[in-house]
Amino acid sequence: MSRTAVGVAALRALESGRPDRLFDDPYAGAFFHAGRALFADRERQDGRLGEVFAEQVAVRTRYFDEFVDGAEQVVILAAGLDARAFRLSWADGARAFELDLPEVLEFKDSVLAEQGARARCARTVVPADLRENWPEALLNAGFDRNLPTVWLAEGLLVYLTRDEAERLLTEVTALSAPGSRISFEHRPDGDQDEVLRKARAVGGEVIALWRDGLGPEAPKWMTARGWQTETVTIADLAAQYGREPAGQTRGGFLAATRIGEPNH
Template identity: 45%
Template sequence: MTTPQPLSAVSKTALAVARVRALESAAGSPLFTDPYAAAFVAASDEPIRPQHRPGPLATALMRQTVLRTRFYDDRLVGSGCDQVVVLAAGLDTRAYRLPWPAGVRLYELDLPPVFAFKHRVLAAEGAAPRCERTAVPADLLTPGWADRLVGAGFDPARPTAWLIEGLLVYLTAEEAATLLTTVGELSAPASRLALERGRSGKTVVDDPSVAHITSLWKGGLGTGTAGWLAAHGWSTEEHPLHAVAAHYGRPMANPSGTGFITALRTAPSAP
């Protein structure tokens, strides 16, 4: 029997996200329901309830995670694209829980150990995807991931809905720009992209309860993410977190200026 490879430190953050989704799913009047999130947490032998009281940043991150889950759910299902790509998919279960239009093909990319853990849990739960789903094991920090995606059936000539959820903050500015450049090269006109706006390092609160996560942050493109996209063939729209929160009936202050970006590919893909 092959011994499962351990998850990397960054990959383990997907368990924290699954824990938030599990808590929201069990709450009254949840913004979404993820029937598999609790199973991921249980399989990891980590409790759903945190052992220590969350600090201010931990609380803010949990609220942002809930809001971004529903925000991205709505953007992907309503994108009008029949080709969807989720980068650094982690323990995402959108292929299994969302009401996808007929004909949608969804690709997930992440590291092999993540998929091994994820597929083991989903198989135990008897989960079945609600669209055509293809898992593509790949390292997004290497140039080969684009070839792997195309080799799995992805068509760069078709408009695509891309999701980059919770990833760029763990990359350097150079790594983030390289990743987004490749996404642009794979994106036909009318493709759509959803991702976080990025935060200023000056707004990060010292919170020991999430130090195991924030210590991994490298910042990505920060608050310059939308500007970078606009300069590289995308028409962007920013969605401040407080506005998204109000839209979903969860009003909150947003002193850090965080939020989300949606973008439409306007320039043709590189040859």
């Protein structure tokens, strides 16, 4: 089971307990308690890392909640302990596909079953390694490539090398009908981003896994492949949600809409 996924669930549980919460995830606490043994020998370090990312995760979760609003077909890449299929309101007939490693999905479904959780949309889990032939697994699970799709790559690209990120997004592009949308984290300052520097100062196993994905060039890369892009900062979203922005990072999110064929 992924320590990163359990750690993010802990932060979502903390946010859900606030009177001014940006979202409510009633399953996050159960995920953390079921997986907390993973933190037995690292609680102090992981607690410090959680302090760095708490506000980021709160804003990020709310942002991606809004990004899928009204979608008819959603694909959640590296879904981890994402419970959106169970906690959000969905359009009639909406379908959500969750891709992740088999052991992650098995852990997740066991906890949800214990909680008596019921999906609010047509939910399909797709056990797959994103470094392998996941498009075939998605298509075999009933994904409709002719339908505009909302893709979530929340907290994912930072763990991929540039080559891996390019391959993944090329595969997403090939499966995306015009009008499809995707969003993922974007940090225009790259390694110099304030939040990333603070996290690296804390260190730890999670930080050692970072590979930075497409880096600051993501908007240019996506535009060249038939996507129309825009970006928004964590600070602007925090202000919009009534929160005091944490730190001076220019980092935030890239949102892209599929408009046509690649330019090359």
